[in-house]
Amino acid sequence: MKHLIRQIFSINNSGSFEQLALQVFGHQAENCLVYKQFIGHLGINPYDVKHLEQIPYLPIAFFKTHDVLTSSDPIEIVFSSSGTTGMAQSRHLVTDTGIYDQSFNQAFELFYGSVEDTCFLALLPSYLEREGSSLIYMVDALIRQSRHPDSGYFLHNHDELYLRLKALQLTGQKTILIGVTYALLDFIEKYRMEFPELIVMETGGMKGKRKEMVREELHSELQKGFGVNVIHSEYGMTELLSQAYSKGNGTFNCPPWMRITLRDTNDPLSLLAANKTGGINVIDLANINSCSFIATQDLGRVFPGGSFEVLGRFDNADIRGCNLLVN
Template identity: 30%
Template sequence: MTQPKNSLPDRIISFIKSDQSSQEDLEVAFNQLTCDIFAYQFAKNQPYRLLAQQQRRTPMTIKHWQDVPRMPIQAFKQMTLSTEDISQSADIFYSSGTTDPVHKSQHYLSRLDVWETAMKQGFKQYVMGKRQKITILSLFPDQVANPHSSLSRYINTAIATFGTPDSQVLFRDGAIAMAALKGALDHARTTHQPVLLIGASFSYVHLLDALATSDQRYPLPEGSIVFDTGGFKGQARTISMTTLYTQLSEFFNVPRAHIINMFGMTEISSQCYDGNLLLDNDEQPFTFDKVVPAWVRIQILDATDLKPATKGEPGILAYYDLANWDTCLAILTEDLAVETDVGFQLIGRVNGAAARGCSIAVDELMKSQALGERS
């Protein structure tokens, strides 16, 4: 798809790469881009436009990013949310379908450069720090085995951009290639080269289970990182994050400060990371709160009425991602979180009584689509 110079996606790429001179300049630029993206999506994304009109919000009335209508994340399972011709998509991400195998989220990317810029910029800032390259060992399927997985594309992009020649995917034929993994870890110890292990939470659970019968440990070279991309949802067995990270720290002799977790979803284009590696590299006290990149904003909303929650109080996470320029800029997730001075802490999934706000949002969405069909 050909885009004119200074097109909306090119402006977003420039913003993601830019180093704003002040927080005020950053906010002004973010707000302007948000309004322009909303106007574009209002014109080109019919389900989103109908929702906005139901809420009496238009490009003429939206003046601030917090006023942009939030699309309930469930809509990605039920509707085609794209501003471009989906037959010309550069890629399509599908959710795993662990909670609803029949209705999987679909995220259409009309071009990959915006997504790749956001991914690389975030990975460089929050994972790599001062490093240029590191040996990346993946415990998750690659794009060949999992062609429409956002995480598989993420890992392939990380290896291609930041990985040394020794980097490799060690998930093959539906399982972790244990012999190859042990060989790669032995090689790292012999050469004293740090590695970055990356995989979903359940990958590490299976790895620890497979090695539980052995007394052997694999202490990694100094500077190594264990990267948990998340994803316990729908798995047969779960353990707490604290327990998992304690076991990983002991097994690989990696300090807790070098174990990082990421917040990412099929429906969004940008990720948020624990702040521990970022701040550790700057020789500051580290934190495990999620840090929000410059091209993303969040709101924590009261679970009953979707009004802004008091800081420090749990609520539903709303996510505003400039890199979602060709789907929906603002998304109401199903995650409970608490805002902190650094960013936010995830608590868990919305359920039970706490789901009332999400139900209201979905009801409003369905009403807007029904009215649109009758008009």
Template identity: 35%
Template sequence: MSLTNELAAFIQTGQGEFNALSLRLFAYQYAHNLPYRRFCNGRGQTPETVTRWQDIPAAPASAFKRFALTCVPEEECVKVFHSSGTTGSETSRHLMSADALALYQVSLTAGYERHFPPLPLLGLMPPPDASPHSSLSFMLETLGAEFFWGESSHDTLARTLTGLAIPCTLFGTAFAFVNFFDATHGERFVLPADSLVIETGGFKGRSREIEREELYTLLTKRLDVPPDHCFSEYGMSEIASQFYSQGLTGPKLAPPWLRTRILDPVTGTEAVLGQPGLLAHYDLANVNSVLAIQTEDLGVWDEHGGFQLLGRAPGAVLRGCSLLAE
């Protein structure tokens, strides 16, 4: 069985061992991803010296802006996902081979289905043909979403929500929800019982900006869903898997094939419970690029499992899926 097939089997069935698969994937990426190999050599960490997944060198997320981090020739990649960015800003590129794209679909589907029932999915974001480099739009298309986007769709979405006879999942960026609520002038939509709402966060000047607490108040009042039916998705274009949290204060939870370290930004050592640090993600679904990524996001371990996302580290360039949706 190929490494990609073993990774897919681990994601789908849980059969396999995270550390062993991580080390095999690290060895493959070290051998075939030249910029990453140079990075690892500079740190003195190679497949011959690394024995734990925690010691696999985590490439800075910013490296996706400057290098073609790919294990196959760039011209053989079938898809490129870009991070969000303001006009003229430098964005990350996540290059996907055919195998990597197929594994991404396995990962996003399995991760979503771990948390949510198979309800009709309505997406408040541009469809892939309007945003071909958006990993989030690709994700929702894979999950079978019906897309609603732009001012012209507000009336259509309002009619759709009013006419719903069965529960649905409404999935969108935070500023898309705010724009929709503003456009419908206080109208209240009573979603069928057991409906769910998933927001991806982010405003970045794309709507009036409100606090997260106010957003969740709007979601519950304007859509008539209880607070524990509101969820948040946290992902990055540089990784192929997603975190989800429930309610306003629920921790970000990862599937078994995605693990996180929280590191003291000064010492690089593991942060203890209650100590904020930089998030480093280790994603077995990242087969063509690098499995270990050091982010510029701050988080803190939650006593109930998972972590609380605290936002961007001071001075980091803002980015997020919500920007690309513009």
């Protein structure tokens, strides 16, 4: 298994991705009980699956009702969704946190360069106020690894955050401000900045604090408030161990071991071509010990080359990175 994990994080072309995805599918179709039963109910023989397009995707709702596990190793951590009062939470049982560590570290360096060279400021009150957030786990690690004395969290202390940002701007320090959407909007209502070098990364989510906004309106407000040209975004969720990133305009790119496909909303087993709108399916090979083939409750569009945008959601899915209404 360690050899397979090394291969996953060494993927450098589409051919090796497809080969490893089929290998992971065969392993999970045999060893993940929930996925095995799901495939059986579809009448699919795993041995007949020879191409990526034939792999079935497990509906994300199964993470609310079942233990989605391929490994028999002890559980090291349980990531859970924030959920809505009275609704079941998604639970991702993680048997090897080292895989998640490698996934987010390698992806971050791919998109943003050295972690150690970056100051991380986090404005994530709703995530900090509960247990089991995979986003907080990641940000905790990035803050530790940055080794910058100014890296840290800001719960509701916007005055201190403003002073910290101004000081970092004066020193020319590379800085990333990662925040839940409503908290970033709250901040710019009080403070306006002109900090064009700042990377502002919104993780999505109004958490019932504000009305939902379409991406163009939201990003325009944040750009004016922070004095930046673009707003970055992170697309991740409890059920995945990888994230996609957008460096502006809502267009996301995946790390090499993650891929997005689209399904027909009226025929979930049928995949759509590029530039169509459909349900977002995710292949996340970092999910080697749970399930790597997930049918989310998001709507999106995939472009030639593999980048994608998120257009909305089917329902009140517990997901970050998607707080947008369908235009």
